[in-house]
Amino acid sequence: MIRVDRYRCAYCGACVTICPEDAIDLAGMWLEIREDTCNSCKVCVKICPVGALEFIKAEVEE
């Protein structure tokens, strides 16, 4: 899943624009991420101008 550091995010919209699944939305000055739509391609993580996005591997609890 994608985690956003809200203190870093500069609300530029690059991640929203690039997401092939429309899993991210920019509500003005903060991001909304839909986990169930995200396909973990990580293009958003790469393009962010400030590195506010992080890919966290989902942990499987036994």
Place this chain on the structure above:
Amino acid sequence: MKEERHDVVVVGAGPAGSVTARRAAELGLDVLVIERNQEIGVPVRCAEGVSKEVEKFVKLDESCICAKIRGARIYSPDGTEVVLKREDVGGYVVERRIFDKLLAREAVRAGAEVRVKTRAYGIIEDGGHVKGVYARCMGEDMRIFADVVVGADGVESRVGRWAGLDTRLRAKDIAVCAEFFMADIEVEDEYCDFFLGNEIAPKGYAWVFPKGEDCANVGVGIGGDASDEGRRAIDFLRKFVKSKFPKGEVIAEIYGAVPISGPIYKTVADGIVLVGDAARQTDPLTGGGIIYAMRAGEMAAEVIAEASKEKDFSKERLGEYEKRWRRELGRKLEKSLKAKDFFLSLSDEKLNKLAHSLEGVKIDNIWTLLRELVKRNPKMLFSLAKMFI
């Protein structure tokens, strides 16, 4: 759910949205503009440079002009300077926070209604024909019906996608940018400076746009496909600022993404048109989009007004907007796209060679620049020359 009805609902109160709204209101239409942010013009996602053509669309207030620009200085990777200079003022660096409000005020004076802190979250459709938008303001949901929805919602546009228009961009189709508004630095206040080089701004450029006295917008835009961990726009900007303005202070940080793909194929569907960054009507070479947005906005409003008289809001009828903007703006955008792709294909060494070839040449605009380059470097620029045939 609360319901209301208008002739036109414009999503987004940037230059595209406000000019569309103003023109539509002038032509007698009932227009509502909705803006997700609580303040028009904020946050700024722009380097704020605009050509003098802006005056065709709005009378600029001195309060939004930060600098009057007479030329540009372009620096190749090894620092060779190429100067473009005019006798008169060629453009301005504006204060978008004020400029955007000015455009909104013009729309309001013409009769448009504006609602801030109101965010569209879906479109209303009937058999594939767009009939309006769902929006939320301060926790209250509403259905806003309109004959035409104008998608002026910027680079990360949703409205077009909801209506089935393909506005997707790949990483290489975007320039991702970081910018500092810096104070207490030495700047040449009549020139905009551009810096090329793979170490400075891979697949893009760095810029210094004066904002009056001892201030400037200092930024770096890199190709979206050049961005990665440790090589982000902010990393390149910090390096650039450290070398050029080590003593300056940052008063504001501005970030944005610019489409550099050229315009999308379809900007019209039944009951909907896209304008501005949402339609990717931005210059692929310079990243500029304000003028294109405003001109396209006027054309959209005019076509919508004509369609209103005939009560026909089908994509065929609204397609007249597509025809008009492609006829008036399309060629320039296409040429810029080819120029951008060409310059991106050049190594730093080749760029240096080109800059050296222009030593002592008097140039007053970018097309003269390209022509002079072709003249002096015929072999290297054969493919660029084809653009002018």
